[in-house]
C-alpha cells in the first residue's frame with residue numbers, strides 16, 4: 001500500500017485496508033521501539049514538530065519514533081520564542097518549515113488547521129490534533145491497543161467523557177465503524193457526541209447507542225475508552241464545573257465486571273480514573289501510551305517512503 005507523501009489529516013479518509021497495513025507495520029516496529037533492535041531506516045530524514053498546544057505523549061512519541069529510526073527532529077519549541085509571537089500566519093510558518101523538513105507534525109487549537117497547513121505544504125502534514133476536530137495518529141495507536149489487548153472486529157466499546165470537544169473520540173469512532181463495532185456513547189447531556197458525527201457513523205453501518213450512565217455500560221462492553229473533560233474548550237468556567245466530576249471510574253465500580261474488560265484512556269487523566277484502577281487487570285492506558293511509539297514509527301516510515 002502506498003502512503004508516500006500522504007497527509008494524515010482525518011480518519012474519515014482511511015479505508016480498513018490502509019489502517020490494517022499501518023497496524024501490521026507497527027507490529028514489526030515494536031522491537032525497535034523497545035530499543036531491542038537498531039534501525040537506520042530514516043537516517044538523513046528530518047521531522048519538524050510544531051505544537052501550538054500542550055503535549056507530552058504525542059510530541060515525545062513522535063520524537064522518539066524518529067530517533068529510534070535514525071532520523072532527526074526539528075522542534076519549533078515555545079511559541080513565544082518563535083516568529084508566531086510577531087504575528088506570522090500558520091500558512092507562512094508552514095511554507096518556511098516545509099523547506100527545512102521532510103514531514104511536519106502539527107498540533108493547533110483551531111479546527112481545520114492541519115487541513116489548511118496541507119494546502120501550503122509540499123511535505124506530509126501529520127495532524128496531531130486540531131482543536132476539537134480530529135486526532136488521527138492517536139486513533140491509530142488506540143486501534144493498535146484494542147487489537148493487542150482485546151479484538152477489533154465487532155468490538156463492543158463504550159466511549160465515555162467529553163464526546164463534544166474530545167478530538168480523540170471523534171477520530172476513533174470513524175475508524176471503529178470500519179470494524180463493525182457496537183459503540184455506546186456515554187456522556188453528560190451537555191457533552192454529547194455531535195449529531196452530524198452520529199449520523200455519519202450510522203450511515204457507515206455502525207451500531208450506536210447513547211446513555212449518561214457508565215454503571216450499566218461497563219457490564220456490556222469489551223473496551224471502555226475514558227476521556228478527560230476538555231476544560232480548555234469551555235468559554236465559561238462555571239459550565240466546566242457543572243460537568244467536571246460527572247463520570248468517574250473507581251475500583252469499587254469495577255468490582256464485579258468481567259476480567260476481560262479493558263480500559264483505555266488517551267491521557268492525560270484528571271480525575272476520571274481513580275489511581276486505584278491502575279493496578280487492576282483492566283488498565284491498559286500506560287501500555288497504550290507506549291504503543292504510540294511503534295505506531296508513529298510505522299506512519300513516519302510509510303509517509304516518508306522508507307517502506308510500503
Ligand code: NCD
Pocket residue numbers: 057058129135138167168227228266267268
Ligand atoms: C489527547 C489530546 O490532546 O487530544 N491527548 C493525547 O494526545 N494523548 C487527549 C486530551 O488531551 O484529553
